[in-house]
Amino acid sequence: MTVSRRDFVKTSVLGAIATAAVSNPKDSVASTIATDQGHASQNDAKRPIIICAHNGYAYVEAAYAFLKSGGDTLEAGVRVVKGPENDPNDDSVGLGGLPNEEGVVELDACCMHGPTRRAGSVGGVRNIKNVSMVAKAVMEHTGHVMLVGEGAERFAAAMGFPRENLLTDRSRKIWMLWKEFNSDRDWWGPGIADPHWQAPAPSSKPQADLLRDRIDQLKQRAVDLGIEQQFLLSAVRRVLFPPTGTIHCSVLNEKGEMSGITTTSGLAFKLPGRCGDSPIIGAGCYTDQDVGSAGATGSGEENIKVAGAHTIVENMRHGMSPQEAGIDALKRIMRNYNGDMNKLRFMDMTYYVLRKDGAYAGVSLWEGYSAGNPHKIVVHDGTLRQVIATPLLKGYSQEWPPFPTIPEELKKDSEYLK
């Protein structure tokens, strides 16, 4: 059955959410933050260590070997993050990243090189997949720190980065699904002349049932668009909760040198030209090897407003542990909404924090997206492992747009939630 775009009945669900939301911020603050002061590196200070987001896991072992052999800290970070950039199946970064609202992939990245105290950044770059390396090239080959848009793309081409179409077939289909889902006010999707078009029926169903209907319709439409069976639920979830997937990596070597790097395709289906936190030095990444390095994945707009990575490094400069420093930045996000859980539950943030002595922490606003899927960071200090991030708030975030609950079958979408 073909489902018309006009079957996707828009519903206001804020009232239902308000009922379900935690009303007292204090009730929601995770108890762990008072006691756990973060992790020491397994071994002596200045043993090499790499920390990064979960999607870097497969690339850390080789980067760590490079670091141990005397490789540069920023180059080690590049070796981690360019893995997901090159992976067409990672739709949060580089090739195959989810596009903007016009179906065009736009990438952001920035880096800081501790030993030379330099930085580079690019925002809104089209047609070039390894924007982490372009950010590094801006740092190394220009007198600037940040290039954006067409100028950044032309610089990358001049530096020899190949131009290519970054929109994979799967990401294009997910974007089409999103277009059609949101198309009751535009001309995308099957129109009134389509033989399967049906006028939306007025409904007195409860909100949860309406959501269930919409998911069923989305799944059917995803089948119609040719999205493979194993990605149906991922596609539906991305349409309902546009992700802000990203990868950050911070690195420390035996000499005490540090670097940080962050790269992303940003918020899925964003307005063209939107830059999140990832290309903003001090928000998506900040490194001062006299103190430490930090980076972020999550709601870019919120992180920009608290200058998250810089705030964390400065907190450590003033004596906070990595975990205290990260939790403080999260509290600033909470303060920006006066602790209003009705709003905070629709954003999330994970900070990756590495101090110059090798102590590290992963902290997050919420425990994860759903029960059983906590936020994790990847750590390699001789042993490669994943560590559960310490949450500021008890419970699980839901991403924008708001819905009353995440249905169980979407929670099982482990491909997305890992």
Ligand code: GLY
């Ligand atoms: N943190 C990635 C973004 O919001 O663009």
